[in-house]
Amino acid sequence: QLQLQESGPGLVKPSETLSLTCTVSGGSININGYYWGWIRQPPGKGLEWIGSIPYSGNTYYNPSLKSRVIISLDTSKNQFSLKLNSVTAADTAVYYCARQGRRVGVDYWGQGTLVTVSS
Amino acid sequence: DIQMTQSPSSLPASVGDRVTITCRTSQSINNFLNWYQQRPGKAPRLLIYAASSLQSGVPSRFSGSGSGTDFTLTISSLQPEDFATYYCQQSDTTPVTFGQGTRLEI
Numbered sequence: 001q002l003q004l005q006e007s008g009p010g011l012v013k014p015s016e017t018l019s020l021t022c023t024v025s026g027g028s029i030n031i032n033g034y035y036w037g038w039i040r041q042p043p044g045k046g047l048e049w050i051g052s053i054p055y056s057g058n059t060y061y062n063p064s065l066k067s068r069v070i071i072s073l074d075t076s077k078n079q080f081s082l083k084l085n086s087v088t089a090a091d092t093a094v095y096y097c098a099r100q101g102r103r104v105g106v107d108y109w110g111q112g113t114l115v116t117v118s119s
Numbered sequence: 120d121i122q123m124t125q126s127p128s129s130l131p132a133s134v135g136d137r138v139t140i141t142c143r144t145s146q147s148i149n150n151f152l153n154w155y156q157q158r159p160g161k162a163p164r165l166l167i168y169a170a171s172s173l174q175s176g177v178p179s180r181f182s183g184s185g186s187g188t189d190f191t192l193t194i195s196s197l198q199p200e201d202f203a204t205y206y207c208q209q210s211d212t213t214p215v216t217f218g219q220g221t222r223l224e225i
Contacts, residue, residue, distance in 0.1 A: 096163075
């Protein structure tokens, strides 16, 4: 059974960079037809897609965040990562890592990790 | 971006009720429309993908239908564990977009 687990700091200062890693177990990220990505949810609000990357390495980002986001893969560790720079309080959210496909949607989710932006 | 209009935003219901949630997209999405359930403090769970395909392990009381730009999620007989928030999502084009959610409440 595929499992995804987020890790990283739960508190980030304004203007700094938010960095999270997702470790995938129970399967390989080197698989055709799927994308590995990040979705966030501010407290009490809805879901926002941040971006995704297939194992081939091309990246897709939400235009609203594109200037601040980098998503990358580390196939040797079966992990992928999120970096979001110049954060503000508006970036406070639960961040989920996920596996998605065009036809199947987001079929596997991490448990989510709350990241708070505060000084 | 493809806009998702989900309704209603909240839906009072009772155990045993049949309920329907609708999702309208701003353009055709080749039926790449998915439905998720989210319980408080938990990650969303995929229920329906490609408009009408039931995800493995999801009870058959959940069903999806629709095509083009209009889609529905139906729960045939509400169970206590179904009281949660439901989201639609299109996965046809990037950026992937979600509806604003429907809170199903007792």
